[in-house]
Amino acid sequence: MQKYIDNLDDFEDDSRSRLLEVTERWLMPAVIFVAGVIIILAVCARLEALR
Structure with a gap:
């Protein structure tokens, strides 16, 4: 039989x-896209x- 872990308080x-996922994705x-468009328009x- 499989042994299950009872003390889940030790896990973080x-x-x-x-928020980090949304920011990165x-x-x-x-x-970066908007900055590129601004640079192109400025040039x-x-x-x-x-x-």
Whole structure:
């Protein structure tokens, strides 16, 4: 027969927080994308101003 662990107080929750998951999966790529678009628009505006 399989022996089960009774004392579960010794175990800690090592799972990642939901906020960290959302930040890593959605927020950081969105920030990088928006920063890239801003840089591209700034370069285009600068080149247009040089004409």
